[in-house]
Amino acid sequence: MxxxxxxxxxxxxxxxxxxxxxxxxxxxxxxxxxxxxxxxxxxxxxxxxxxxxxxxxxxxxxxxxxxxxxxxxxxxxxxxxxxxxxxxxxxxxxxxxxxxxxxxxxxxxxxxxxxxxxxxxxxxxxxxxxxxxxxxxxxxxxxxxxxxxxxxxxxxxxxxxxSPLRSLRAVARLVAGAVSGVVLLRNGTSHALPGLDEHPLLGPGSPVVDLARQSLVAGQVFRSFLWPEDGDPGTTGHARITVLAATDAPDFVLGTLVVTPGADCQGLSPRELEVLGLLVDGCSNQQISRQLGVALRTVAAHVEHILHKLEVPTRTLAAVRAEREGWHVPPTSRSRYP
Structure with a gap:
């Protein structure tokens, strides 16, 4: 022929x-x-x-x-x-x-x-x-x-x-400052987005990847949150994590997870970002106290500082704004409050 x-x-x-x-x-x-x-x-x-x-x-x-x-x-x-x-x-x-x-x-x-x-x-x-x-x-x-x-x-x-990477790469480029990213597949695996660097937060067993996958499986089309850059909750530097559901892709593709370093934390301390993440998750002060191992009065002080820095009158509005604008560190499935 x-x-x-x-x-x-x-x-x-x-x-x-x-x-x-x-x-x-x-x-x-x-x-x-x-x-x-x-x-x-x-x-x-x-x-x-x-x-x-x-x-x-x-x-x-x-x-x-x-x-x-x-x-x-x-x-x-x-x-x-x-x-x-x-x-x-x-x-x-x-x-x-x-x-x-x-x-x-x-x-x-x-x-x-x-x-x-x-x-x-x-x-x-x-x-x-x-x-x-x-x-x-x-x-x-x-x-x-x-x-x-x-x-x-x-x-x-x-x-x-x-390739599903084609449309996902295009979407990832819309995230300002993104330097690293992976494609999340429905079978539990992930693949690096070509053209972006590797990042320790995207490696095997990462709680960030677990949270992103849970969000996409639950049907969320967009989610943004913060995470300590070196994985240590006590660190002062945080990266912005952006999770985007796949659209123009086969069913076996869930979506994309991209990392933007040096995120703006709105003046919130690492501990306040953790507390805010628990507020977003619906926790009471007592639950936050048990989760973080701190006194109730310490939790109350953190909440007061959060309300002041986010310029909102109630913890509910603080949680809504933090969830909408991604100003929190969410609790992982391995560290849920009792």
Whole structure:
């Protein structure tokens, strides 16, 4: 099979467009379909580390085949064939298992009249496995090495156009001063946002990440709060934590967490920020006293100072303003009041 070089400029234009994800996916399938004549094309996005996947674009496949391809068993076959990682395009006849012993082919694709296939994993450079772009052919003729080389060249461009990191990076750039960030996935993992630095508050087991994930799972679309920059509650420097829910992204993506160092704390001391976080959480003075291990009169003094600095008359208004504007350090699930 011989084809001309792929339409790189056209693919880049679609990948960089502001179209919603489903429209971009369909446009990319149409573009590569005009370049590489195949009897059918299947484009799927997957949840890294699980067997959840969904078709986002296709041609030449009826609904019954698409329903079969979206089964978790098909995603498991992709994992077993080690296709869920960054690698060159591969034909079905190059897999270590005969085609008639692969359930997806034996039970679905061969009965549908397909005899050969060419697939390439989609991985944005530096990012996780995103999904597969597959071509199916009614003849048993394998695509040429030149075709596979071309497909390998454009696969990262297609991945860039479909990557949830694409829209999340754009949103993260709207947070003034943000220097670090991660994408939070529904399966409990996270991935660094390319172009931003690493930060100790975003590492494994971080209470900041736990709080962000809890907020997104609870349905919050935006949350902002403060956190000690070195993780020590007694530190004077705080970072602003901004949590943003994903919009133009697959369901397996929860959202983004970004860190902005050197936050304005409105003159509140580290202890007052902790007390304010407990006020936001609905705690009484007695509960705050037990949580922080300080006397009731000390808590009362902190509350009085908070009301003065935030220029509000009541603790309720202080909590509302702190929650709305992110001027508090929230309690973690591991340090809840009794």
């Amino acid at each position: 011989r084809v001309d070089p792929p339409p790189v400029a056209e693919i880049l234009e679609v990948a960089a467009s502001t179209m919603p994800l489903p429209e971009r996916a369909r446009a990319l399938v149409a573009s590569v379909g005009r370049w590489l004549p195949a009897d059918a094309i299947w484009l799927t996005l997957s949840d890294p580390g699980s067997t959840v996947s969904a078709t986002v674009g296709s041609t030449g496949l009826d609904q019954s085949i698409l329903d079969y391809l979206d089964r978790p068993s098909v995603a498991r076959e992709i994992q077993l064939a080690e296709l869920n990682q960054n690698r060159p395009p591969v034909t079905v006849t190059e897999l270590p298992v005969p085609v008639d012993e692969l359930p997806t082919w034996a039970d679905c694709l061969l009965p549908a009249g397909f005899r050969e296939g060419l697939g390439v994993p989609l991985c944005e450079p530096g990012g996780p496995y995103l999904g597969m772009l597959s071509f199916f052919f009614a003849t048993g003729e394998a695509p040429s090495s030149a075709v596979r080389d071309h497909l390998g060249e454009i696969a990262p461009l297609i991945a860039l156009g479909l």
